[in-house]
Amino acid sequence: MINLKLDKEKYLVHVKDKNQILNMRKLLDKVEIVLNKSLIQTTDFLDPYERRLSKSILNRFLDIEYEEVGGIDEAERKIIIISPPYVQIEDINNYINALSIEVDNVNLSHRDFLGGILNLGINRSKVGDILIHEGYAQTVVKREISDYILANLTKIGKHKVKVKEIPLDSLKKAEVDYLIRKTTLSSLRLDVLISGALNLSRSISQKLISSGRVKVNWEPIDKTAKDIEEGDIISVKGFGRFILNSIEGTSKKGRIKVELKLLK
The missing domain is CATH 3.10.290.10 (RNA-binding S4 domain)
Known part of the structure; x- marks a missing residue:
């Protein structure tokens, strides 16, 4: 096993946003694990700005590969999967899951659905896009919290909801007004x-x-x-x-x- 220690400050010189320094340090920790242990690592969900910063660092390493996934190509929030170049990422479901949240006789907003999930004590970074449709929403979450949401999200406000896991390829792009x-x-x-x-x-x-x-x-x-x-x-x-x-x-x-x- 390799024991490479990165000079993190060298890779952070160009990051001017102080609020992102800690996140980029965590990213470099994951790069170290990939380089030293040849293990696939993933970030939490990142917005486009956070991904731009992350890629500005990842692109400096020739001996890793990465992929951005968010359930649909147009996703605003995506995770980055970091891997050694010789390791194939076979099943995205190992990292993210898609859920459908159904509610009867009422149309809830993006804020309603997000609030219902976060009220379970879940960090926003574990939740990807929430796609609003007539009578239901679809969302993408990190795999490690998927079962918890399935078991515990039964109401949003005063409205009962039904949550089920769905295939990632059944996600539908939301129409934005x-x-x-x-x-x-x-x-x-x-x-x-x-x-x-x-x-x-x-x-x-x-x-x-x-x-x-x-x-x-x-x-x-x-x-x-x-x-x-x-x-x-x-x-x-x-x-x-x-x-x-x-x-x-x-x-x-x-x-x-x-x-x-x-x-x-």
Whole structure:
């Protein structure tokens, strides 16, 4: 057995987000296990920003391979499976399971389903995407908590639910409803865009950003003057999420015409 000890600080120099340093250290711990013991390792569920950071580290190792899985290709939250190059990952069900949560005569929200799961004492990092459908939801979870949810999730709020395991290939992409809003902006700065999208004053938008309540493409941003690009996804804690869907030229007064998609 190899006993390689990584110089973790060398691999963390480029990570500027202090909130992610501990997570990246844990990732490097898993890399050490793969290199030293030739054992497959998995992360918990990561959002796209966390995966970008993780891959920036994993790509520096030539003698490991990794795969991102989340149940469906379009999944927002995925785990990363890290393995030696000569070990084949045969069954994804060894790492994640899909569950269906059915409820009668009521349509519950994403927040309802997530809250029901987390109220069991489960960490958010163990739960992947929750796909909302008419009368039920599908979700992907780490295998180690699947049986616990099956045995203990019987109610969400006052509503009784039925939970069953389903094949990963039976997951269906959820239809997401957006409200289209066309407006004009003085610039594509983050604070200006939030003001225009959410009908907030510029000063309130700036306070939301500086207080750490804003993410762009899942990355926490505290700079009010950050320029936003077409296709960027902005989330504001307590207000929701929207996309700068398209930039459509300038008005006669020189303002920038944009189309926004606000998640309902």
